[in-house]
Amino acid sequence: MKKAFWVFLVAALVVGGLLSPWASPDPDGLERVAEDKGFLHQGEGQEVVNSPLPDYSIPGVANSRVSTALAGAVGTLAMLAAGYGLGRAVRARAAGDGDSSHRLES
Amino acid sequence: MHIPDGFLDPKTYIGTAAAAAPVLAYAVHRTRRELKDRQVPLMGVMGAFIFAAQMINFPIMGGTSGHLIGAVLAAILFGPWAAVLLMTTVLALQCFVFLDGGVTALGANILNMAVIAPLVGWGVFRSLRGLGMVPATFVASWASVLAAAAAASVELALSGRIGLGLNVILPAMLFWHVFIGLGEGLITGALVAYLGRAHTEVLPRAVREPVGEEARAS
Numbered sequence: 001m002k003k004a005f006w007v008f009l010v011a012a013l014v015v016g017g018l019l020s021p022w023a024s025p026d027p028d029g030l031e032r033v034a035e036d037k038g039f040l041h042q043g044e045g046q047e048v049v050n051s052p053l054p055d056y057s058i059p060g061v062a063n064s065r066v067s068t069a070l071a072g073a074v075g076t077l078a079m080l081a082a083g084y085g086l087g088r089a090v091r092a093r094a095a096g097d098g099d100s101s102h103r104l105e106s
Numbered sequence: 107m108h109i110p111d112g113f114l115d116p117k118t119y120i121g122t123a124a125a126a127a128p129v130l131a132y133a134v135h136r137t138r139r140e141l142k143d144r145q146v147p148l149m150g151v152m153g154a155f156i157f158a159a160q161m162i163n164f165p166i167m168g169g170t171s172g173h174l175i176g177a178v179l180a181a182i183l184f185g186p187w188a189a190v191l192l193m194t195t196v197l198a199l200q201c202f203v204f205l206d207g208g209v210t211a212l213g214a215n216i217l218n219m220a221v222i223a224p225l226v227g228w229g230v231f232r233s234l235r236g237l238g239m240v241p242a243t244f245v246a247s248w249a250s251v252l253a254a255a256a257a258a259s260v261e262l263a264l265s266g267r268i269g270l271g272l273n274v275i276l277p278a279m280l281f282w283h284v285f286i287g288l289g290e291g292l293i294t295g296a297l298v299a300y301l302g303r304a305h306t307e308v309l310p311r312a313v314r315e316p317v318g319e320e321a322r323a324s
Contacts, residue, residue: 001144004305008151016158024163024171029282030107030258032170037278039113039268043208046112051205056161068161075204076158082195083153087146090137090191 009080017073020056021065107258107283108200108215111208118265123213129221130194136187148308149184153192156180157199164289172286175254177223178231178247179294182313183301186228193220214261218254226253235316243298244291251287255279 027035034040053059053071061067114122141149156176163171176196180189194216200206207215227250234242259279263272301308 001148001305001307004301004308005147005151007305008148008155012151012155012158015155016161020158020161023161023173024165026163026165026169026171028107028163028171028173029255029279029286030109032168032282033275033278034113034268037268037270037274039270042267043110043112046110046208047205048111048209049202051201051203053203054205056204056206071204072158072161075161075199076154078203079157079196079199080150080154082150082199083192084146084150086153086191086195087141087149087188090134090188091141091143091146 012076012080013073015072016076017069020072021068107218107255107279108197108207109211109218109258109261111210113208113262113267114211114214114265115267116210118261119210119213121264122217122261126213126217126221129190130216133187133190137185137191140185141188145184145188149188149192152180152183153196156192157196159293160196160200166282166285166289170282170285172282172289174290174293175219175223175251176294177219177254178227178243178250178290179297181224181228182231182243182298183308183310185310185312186224189224189228190220193224196220214258218257218261222257223250223254226250232316235313239302239313240295240299244295247294248287248291251283251290252280255283255286 031040034043053074056071056075057064057067058070058074061070156174156179159174159176161173163173165171175193177189177193180192184192197207197212197215197220201209201212201215227246230249231242231246234245236242256276256279259272259276262268262275263270268275302314306314
């Protein structure tokens with residue numbers, strides 16, 4: 001379990017923080033359909049909130065590859081914390097059923 | 107296939123959120139019983155990995171790309187109900203921090219990629235498990251993408267905002283996602299093959315030793 005944890009942590013950081021700037025810029029399946037069928041404009045300017053790192057970029061970082069890589073690394077670490085917190089929160093109320101002593105074992 | 111703000115009308119985005127909410131509540135209930143404490147750190151790291159992998163759009167053809175969803179990977183590792191919660195967390199982070207998927211469409215995106223994709227994928231995986239872990243993973247992953255794309259098509263058609271019926275939007279969505287799903291199947295299949303070889307202990311017993319397989323394997 002411990003080894004798999006570190007292997008996938010390194011893999012996640014490499015993918016999110018190093019490879020992400022080289023992802024295909026082509027539209028995904030839904031965007032492609034929206035383009036072809038002429039409804040892409042329905043989504044333009046409709047965002048109801050401002051997000052801190054829109055479209056996987058860090059505002060103010062001029063180099064777009066660096067910006068994407070940093071946003072990817074931030075998101076990857078944020079999701080590490082969120083996923084761990086989710087697991088802890090859901091499991092917390094079931095404490096005492098005898099499975100709490102094996103964290104990160106083997 | 108993250109639906110942005112603007113594609114869905116209020117009845118559709120409220121309806122999909124209302125449909126997803128009780129499933130999430132039930133998933134909390136099931137996960138509390140089924141998730142092992144020792145799986146919690148791995149759940150964090152796999153959430154991180156799925157988030158990172160979703161950033162990597164791979165080209166398919168005709169100037170179109172796809173990316174991993176990761177719902178079947180999560181379901182195989184943590185069970186379908188924990189997968190529902192983990193995928194929901196990924197989508198919420200993408201929505202609120204990165205503007206990937208609209209806030210109004212979050213309920214629909216959760217329904218498609220965090221509820222339908224892992225539950226359909228898990229059902230297909232379990233029913234095909236006898237074919238071998240990797241083939242079952244491949245087909246289940248492919249099916250999970252098509253199911254999510256079909257659900258998104260139904261929502262877009264119901265919404266009326268895009269002015270297209272299901273007869274137009276469904277074939278168009280399925281056409282591209284048949285190919286995107288192959289990417290999902292190949293990536294998930296490769297990861298599960300690797301986990302089965304190098305990190306067998308992370309695979310739950312139900313995945314490792316399906317009923318009736320022990321005798322044949324020995």
